[in-house]
Amino acid sequence: MVTVPAGSTLLLRCPGEQPLALITLVEVGAPFVAELPPIPVLGPDEPGTRRFGILELVSSAGVTWVEAELRNGLLTRTGDPPTDVVQRRGAARRSGAYAATGTAELDAEPGRRLVEVSGHVEDVSTSGLLLRAAPADSVHLPPGIVRTLLHISMPWGDMTATVTTVDQRADQLRGTYEWMDPADEAALRDFCAAR
Incomplete structure (x- = not known):
């Protein structure tokens, strides 16, 4: 299907x-x-x-x-x-709406800067995620996001991860995990496999 x-x-x-x-x-x-x-x-x-x-x-x-x-x-x-x-899509994945807040690092000249974002994760897998978010003063994500530190409300509790941007359009950001706590990694693997 x-x-x-x-x-x-x-x-x-x-x-x-x-x-x-x-x-x-x-x-x-x-x-x-x-x-x-x-x-x-x-x-x-x-x-x-x-x-x-x-x-x-x-x-x-x-x-x-x-x-x-x-x-x-x-x-x-x-x-x-x-x-x-x-x-x-080889990685185990789950769709949903998981509240997320965090800080996006922009590749802006003359140097990188940080922007607070909030929204929700619509799709989560063992390799990455799809985030729909925006800063408090905008409806779209700023261009040039390099990585994002996210705190995501998952069914087992808060999950913290650093996500490297793969693709970004308007209010959507697709990314792969750069860092995640090993306990969250194990919980996410069990969560995505239990479909």
């Missing part, structure tokens, strides 16, 4: 243009990528605009790339479907 969760950010790469970040409005699922129905998305286009390109499709099964068309807020797969998911 391939599931694209509501609130996911998908990238549509159109020839000669900057990649478009599109937010999914509802959860969409199908047994295979080739059977995915059109995905309602929030994008920057006016009604009636059509765009074609390569879609970076992030789903519960992993990441793959497909040809797609964006028209009237619907993202539709076109062309031949991919033969497989290219990047598998």
Whole structure:
């Protein structure tokens, strides 16, 4: 089963243009990528605009790339479907909404600076996480976050981890663990495995 969760950010790469970040409005699922129905998305286009390109499709099964068309807020797969998911998600993972606070380190000139952030972790695995957060005075994360020290409210208690940024868009940050207390590491492994 391939599931694209509501609130996911998908990238549509159109020839000669900057990649478009599109937010999914509802959860969409199908047994295979080739059977995915059109995905309602929030994008920057006016009604009636059509765009074609390569879609970076992030789903519960992993990441793959497909040809797609964006028209009237619907993202539709076109062309031949991919033969497989290219990047598998091998680490045990759990979705949810786990409250998080912390400090983000920015790679800002002339030197690095720190910004307090708060929000929630939407997806946690034994290798990394997806954080949806923002500073107190903004709705988006500042650009150029290098790493984040987070305190996350997990079912077994507070988990503290340092996360290195892998990808960052608007209020979402994907990262891998740089440091975590060994007790939290063991608790997280048991939590993610108990699905």
